[in-house]
Amino acid sequence: xxxxxxxxxxxxxxxxxxxxxxxxxxxxxxxxxxxxxxxxxxxxxxxxxxxxxxxxxxxxxxxxxxxxxxxxxxxxxxxxxxxxxxxxxxxxxxxxxxxxxxxxxxxxxxxxxxxxxxxxxxxxxxxxxxxxxxxxxxxxxxxxxxxxxxxxxxxxxxxxxxxxxxxxxxxxxxxxxxxxxxxxxxxxxxxxxxxxxxxxxxxxxxxxxxxxxxxxxxxxxxxxxxxxxxxxxxxxxxxxxxxxxxxxxxxxxxxxxxxxxxxxxxxxxxxxxxxxxxxxxxxxxxxxxxxxxxxxxxxxxxxxxxxxxxxxxxxxxxxxxxxx
Amino acid sequence: xxxxxxxxxxxxxxxxxxxxxxxxxxxxxxxxxxxxxxxxxxxxxxxxxxxxxxxxxxxxxxxxxxxxxxxxxxxxxxxxxxxxxxxxxxxxxxxxxxxxxxxxxxxxxxxxxxxxxxxxxxxxxxxxxxxxxxxxxxxxxxxxxxxxxxxxxxxxxxxxxxxxxxxxxxxxxxxxxxxxxxxxxxxxxxxxxxxxxxxxxxxxxxxxxxxxxxxxxxxxxxxxxxxxxxxxxxxxxxxxxxxxxxxxxxxxxxxxxxxxxxxxxxxxxxxxxxxxxxxxxxxxxxxxxxxxxxxxxxxxxxxxxxxxxxxxxxxxxxxxxxxxxxxxxx
Numbered sequence: 001x002x003x004x005x006x007x008x009x010x011x012x013x014x015x016x017x018x019x020x021x022x023x024x025x026x027x028x029x030x031x032x033x034x035x036x037x038x039x040x041x042x043x044x045x046x047x048x049x050x051x052x053x054x055x056x057x058x059x060x061x062x063x064x065x066x067x068x069x070x071x072x073x074x075x076x077x078x079x080x081x082x083x084x085x086x087x088x089x090x091x092x093x094x095x096x097x098x099x100x101x102x103x104x105x106x107x108x109x110x111x112x113x114x115x116x117x118x119x120x121x122x123x124x125x126x127x128x129x130x131x132x133x134x135x136x137x138x139x140x141x142x143x144x145x146x147x148x149x150x151x152x153x154x155x156x157x158x159x160x161x162x163x164x165x166x167x168x169x170x171x172x173x174x175x176x177x178x179x180x181x182x183x184x185x186x187x188x189x190x191x192x193x194x195x196x197x198x199x200x201x202x203x204x205x206x207x208x209x210x211x212x213x214x215x216x217x218x219x220x221x222x223x224x225x226x227x228x229x230x231x232x233x234x235x236x237x238x239x240x241x242x243x244x245x246x247x248x249x250x251x252x253x254x255x256x257x258x259x260x261x262x263x264x265x266x267x268x269x270x271x272x273x274x275x276x277x278x279x280x281x282x283x284x285x286x287x288x289x290x291x292x293x294x295x296x297x298x299x300x301x302x303x304x305x306x307x308x309x310x311x312x313x314x315x316x317x318x319x320x321x322x323x324x
Numbered sequence: 325x326x327x328x329x330x331x332x333x334x335x336x337x338x339x340x341x342x343x344x345x346x347x348x349x350x351x352x353x354x355x356x357x358x359x360x361x362x363x364x365x366x367x368x369x370x371x372x373x374x375x376x377x378x379x380x381x382x383x384x385x386x387x388x389x390x391x392x393x394x395x396x397x398x399x400x401x402x403x404x405x406x407x408x409x410x411x412x413x414x415x416x417x418x419x420x421x422x423x424x425x426x427x428x429x430x431x432x433x434x435x436x437x438x439x440x441x442x443x444x445x446x447x448x449x450x451x452x453x454x455x456x457x458x459x460x461x462x463x464x465x466x467x468x469x470x471x472x473x474x475x476x477x478x479x480x481x482x483x484x485x486x487x488x489x490x491x492x493x494x495x496x497x498x499x500x501x502x503x504x505x506x507x508x509x510x511x512x513x514x515x516x517x518x519x520x521x522x523x524x525x526x527x528x529x530x531x532x533x534x535x536x537x538x539x540x541x542x543x544x545x546x547x548x549x550x551x552x553x554x555x556x557x558x559x560x561x562x563x564x565x566x567x568x569x570x571x572x573x574x575x576x577x578x579x580x581x582x583x584x585x586x587x588x589x590x591x592x593x594x595x596x597x598x599x600x601x602x603x604x605x606x607x608x609x610x611x612x613x614x615x616x617x618x619x620x621x622x623x624x625x626x627x628x629x630x631x632x633x634x635x636x637x638x639x640x641x642x643x644x645x646x647x648x649x650x651x652x653x654x
Binding site for chain 2: 048049155157158185186187188189190191193194197212214215216217218219220239242252253254255256257258259260261262263264265268270272273275276
């Protein structure tokens with residue numbers, strides 16, 4: 001069952017200049033992005049800075065209004081939701097961000113942070129909400145004795161567990177995870193990844209994971225979309241993507257990830273992309289990768305390639321795979 | 325490689341920070357040798373003391389830090405006994421250079437890249453001729469692979485992207501032809517494709533300049549890419565040291581083993597991740613014995629009593645763990 005369906009999502013940010021804030025151009029942060037997330041599925045968007053992955057997440061969380069396109073959740077377009085329907089949507093879609101110390105109110109006690117969404121959305125008493133909060137804290141691996149503490153008393157890993165408990169409180173359908181382990185040490189990262197995996201199974205959750213870390217993405221996702229300059233350039237089931245990447249950008253991205261195992265290191269072929277991603281204000285014409293692409297052809301600078309399905313579930317946006 | 329001469333030697337180093345909440349022992353009983361043309365990677369999680377080691381070597385510690393003991397021998401000189409003036413005029417930035425996680429730390433935002441570079445060259449190499457300085461500046465910018473060196477040299481730090489600025493910082497660090505380069509997480513702020521470019525550049529420059537390098541990172545993959553030797557630290561204490569492949573393929577310390585198991589991989593499918601139970605110890609209140617003992621499955625009574633010493637168990641491969649040796653008991 002499809003839970004979330006994103007269709008041709010666009011988000012342009014205007015660039016204003018001068019006294020009257022005349023619009024002189026647009027940053028095309030997200031330019032026609034489409035994907036689905038099924039129930040109880042982990043879908044990841046991976047890309048480098050400026051690829052637009054966080055903007056997609058923010059549109060889904062309704063922190064941004066999309067410029068164009070539809071976001072269909074449980075069969076309803078949510079881009080124009082208001083009032084009670086919007087509140088209902090917010091209950092079903094929760095978020096966990098990169099830095100828990102910025103997403104937790106430093107003046108609130110841990111138990112209050114976790115029970116706040118319950119009090120806001122459900123008609124329950126304070127004492128019941130508190131009890132539920134303590135249960136949630138224990139479920140994410142924190143001792144009940146932390147309930148009366150403040151976020152500043154916690155380590156990074158503990159604070160991220162609190163953020164996860166808060167996201168779980170309303171039994172959501174989808175949790176948007178925006179770089180959830182990037183600020184954590186590796187030994188703690190493994191604990192959080194395992195916790196997220198267990199919770200998705202237990203609560204039948206779907207995740208939209210936003211990450212630049214390909215190893216985290218491979219570990220936790222069912223399907224992956226690779227973003228470059230506002231486009232999804234390749235989408236496939238996780239193992240297919242990592243074992244048989246088709247798009248030159250995906251190939252380069254994967255080959256750039258450093259590998260701790262010396263025996264695997266020797267087998268790897270390095271593909272270097274020259275230079276840095278260009279600006280999203282004036283993205284290159286045709287295929288956006290063409291100025292840096294090692295396999296560039298004549299057509300690439302003229303026409304934008306379509307996103308085509310080469311095998312079931314494996315889509316790629318590259319002229320190399322378009323049959324003439 | 326191991327037969328080349330030792331260029332930098334750290335002996336029994338102890339560094340403490342004095343804070344309002346108490347004394348933090350950031351580095352304890354650390355010793356290692358760096359040979360000419362060799363790259364040593366110091367790997368550790370936060371609070372392992374890895375960055376403090378770098379700052380101690382160039383004597384740029386914050387004012388609340390006290391070097392509580394030890395020696396750092398460079399070229400026959402004990403760096404810890406030099407005066408601040410000698411350190412500034414002869415060693416720091418000249419013989420031993422450093423690059424940081426945030427490349428902007430190298431630059432004054434009010435000066436162009438070219439001005440900063442010329443200052444360093446004039447000050448440390450004593451070149452007065454403006455044309456020669458300019459030549460050297462452009463040459464360095466070219467060496468680190470910056471396109472259009474003329475334009476970069478006229479740019480202010482904020483006008484360059486993170487990857488370009490890190491290249492420029494490397495140019496500054498290498499412009500005095502130093503013997504040792506200390507790189508503290510130089511690619512942590514960069515995207516993976518840029519990280520790969522910078523690691524490639526450092527590898528190339530190491531060969532070209534016959535540099536000795538101390539590379540500080542939390543990322544075992546990065547360590548594997550650039551290093552000849554690895555030194556693993558935890559809560560200020562050295563745990564394991566040896567040739568890179570040896571440590572990664574046949575780790576001896578329980579912490580190193582666990583750390584390798586809990587890293588998710590991009591190039592291999594892994595089963596469920598193992599993790600290290602518990603948390604890093606509170607730096608103000610370190611356990612009496614081995615700092616890893618409270619999280620270690622193979623900890624025995626002695627581990628909680630006394631800090632184990634580094635002992636060479638295999639050739640060139642040392643470990644500080646009672647499971648592998650008597651821990652240097654005398």
